[in-house]
Amino acid sequence: MSVAPTTTGVTVTAQALRKEYGSGQSRVVALDSVDLDLAAGRFTAIMGPSGSGKSTLLHCLAGLDRPTSGTVRIGDADLARLDDRRLTLLRRDRIGFVFQKFNLLPTLTAEENIVLPQAIAGRRPDPDWLQQVVTAVGLTDRLGHRPAELSGGQQQRVAVARALVTRPWVIFADEPTGNLDSRSGAEVLRLLRNAVDTLGQTVVMVTHDPVAAAHADRVVFLADGRLADELRTPTAARVLDALTRLDPAGAGAPSVQR
Numbered sequence: 284m285s286v287a288p289t290t291t292g293v294t295v296t297a298q299a300l301r302k303e304y305g306s307g308q309s310r311v312v313a314l315d316s317v318d319l320d321l322a323a324g325r326f327t328a329i330m331g332p333s334g335s336g337k338s339t340l341l342h343c344l345a346g347l348d349r350p351t352s353g354t355v356r357i358g359d360a361d362l363a364r365l366d367d368r369r370l371t372l373l374r375r376d377r378i379g380f381v382f383q384k385f386n387l388l389p390t391l392t393a394e395e396n397i398v399l400p401q402a403i404a405g406r407r408p409d410p411d412w413l414q415q416v417v418t419a420v421g422l423t424d425r426l427g428h429r430p431a432e433l434s435g436g437q438q439q440r441v442a443v444a445r446a447l448v449t450r451p452w453v454i455f456a457d458e459p460t461g462n463l464d465s466r467s468g469a470e471v472l473r474l475l476r477n478a479v480d481t482l483g484q485t486v487v488m489v490t491h492d493p494v495a496a497a498h499a500d501r502v503v504f505l506a507d508g509r510l511a512d513e514l515r516t517p518t519a520a521r522v523l524d525a526l527t528r529l530d531p532a533g534a535g536a537p538s539v540q541r
């Protein structure tokens with residue numbers, strides 16, 4: 284991206300975060316006493332064995348789900364103090380999302396998908412900024428195509444553009460490369476990395492892939508719903524080592540009834 288850094292990102296913090304599902308015999312503690320401070324303008328990856336609470340943590344941090352107890356702050360917004368309507372507005376106006384399954388509307392063109400969050404808010408995107416984002420993600424000649432006419436990698440680049448175009452405080456990405464071949468996945472990771480480096484964007488990403496996590500500045504590891512480890516300036520090899528220590532069998536067990 285060819286624009287000067289603007290540091291759009293804000294800090295995301297979680298304090299004493301706990302999330303339980305169900306009750307009685309079927310109670311599951313998905314998150315337990317999680318304290319986390321994610322710096323503004325940095326790329327953080329969340330990793331851990333299957334069932335360790337990664338998606339639950341991302342959903343609680345992003346205001347998609349309410350924790351059982353504890354606090355989440357995005358910038359100076361305390362999510363627990365927002366009613367559902369305000370939380371929806373915060374998500375729409377201040378947060379960008381990139382999901383594994385792209386989540387594009389099939390009847391809309393790439394361009395219509397990119398500007399959809401702003402259209403819903405009754406706003407028009409700044410045309411210069413829209414063009415910069417579209418150029419950065421390499422979709423200039425695909426704007427009139429519908430998702431079915433785009434490759435998986437192109438669809439995910441539409442989703443990244445949709446996340447970037449609102450200049451969100453933070454982008455949350457849940458397995459953004461999970462449905463992509465390694466070349467398309469690398470392209471999407473490069474875009475996220477670039478958004479951090481050139482725009483000061485804050486990015487938080489859940490991934491299973493050590494190579495994807497190596498694009499982050501910091502990797503935090505969950506095990507059984509708790510923070511278990513972390514790495515700064517990770518490499519894929521060090522991430523894999525840390526994961527193997529946490530989960531030697533390569534498969535985590537769900538954390539039931541602690």
Ligand SMILES: Nc1ncnc2c1ncn2[C@@H]1O[C@H](COP(=O)(O)OP(=O)(O)OP(=O)(O)O)[C@@H](O)[C@H]1O
Pocket residue numbers: 304305311312313331332333334335336337338339340536537538
């Ligand atoms: N809606 C739900 N109802 C009951 N239990 C749930 C629900 N969502 C998640 N869980 C449980 O909470 C725990 C954490 O789940 P979560 O999906 O956050 O883990 P994860 O690390 O993202 O797993 P994976 O890597 O397999 O996607 C698991 O034991 C899971 O079975």
